Amino acid sequence: MAALLNWSRDSSVSLFERIQKKDESPSSSIGLKGFIYSIKNNLNHILNTHPGTAQSAVTLGIMDLNDATGSAIDIYQNIAKIIQECILNFEPRIVDVKVRPLPNEDQPLTLFFYVEAIVSFQEYQRLISFNLHLDNDHRYYLDMNNVI
Numbered sequence: 054m055a056a057l058l059n060w061s062r063d064s065s066v067s068l069f070e071r072i073q074k075k076d077e078s079p080s081s082s083i084g085l086k087g088f089i090y091s092i093k094n095n096l097n098h099i100l101n102t103h104p105g106t107a108q109s110a111v112t113l114g115i116m117d118l119n120d121a122t123g124s125a126i127d128i129y130q131n132i133a134k135i136i137q138e139c140i141l142n143f144e145p146r147i148v149d150v151k152v153r154p155l156p157n158e159d160q161p162l163t164l165f166f167y168v169e170a171i172v173s174f175q176e177y178q179r180l181i182s183f184n185l186h187l188d189n190d191h192r193y194y195l196d197m198n199n200v201i
Contacts, residue, residue, distance in 0.1 A: 088146075093195055096144060099113060100139060103115065116135065132166075133166055136185070137151070150168060163188050169182045183195055
């Protein structure tokens with residue numbers, strides 16, 4: 054429990070990286086590219102996890118979308134909202150996020166989203182944007198190549 058008292062929302066590395074000891078000092082300077090890469094890795098973990106698979110955080114991840122019903126627009130909006138809530142709840146370096154669905158008629162089995170997020174570390178804040186898609190294997194992929 055004492056470890057939780059020292060946890061800070063503005064850490065430069067994710068919980069997964071702290072557990073794996075990829076950065077011994079959260080206050081070390083990892084640079085902007087490393088900071089964005091760390092956020093991308095964490096988002097890949099949390100968006101591709103399903104609730105109930107992590108015993109310490111049973112709500113971590115995104116529910117299985119196989120049972121989604123309704124019109125395509127409603128489903129798209131609901132998934133965007135679920136993604137937004139998951140990011141806000143489990144990526145503490147993102148302080149605000151907007152997720153917009155991007156329907157793509159050429160690839161109807163792949164769901165595309167445009168994400169705008171404000172990342173924060175200590176006194177530093179920056180708006181980043183990236184594309185996210187959910188393929189027909191139900192795996193989320195982030196395209197953050199043009200972020201920096």
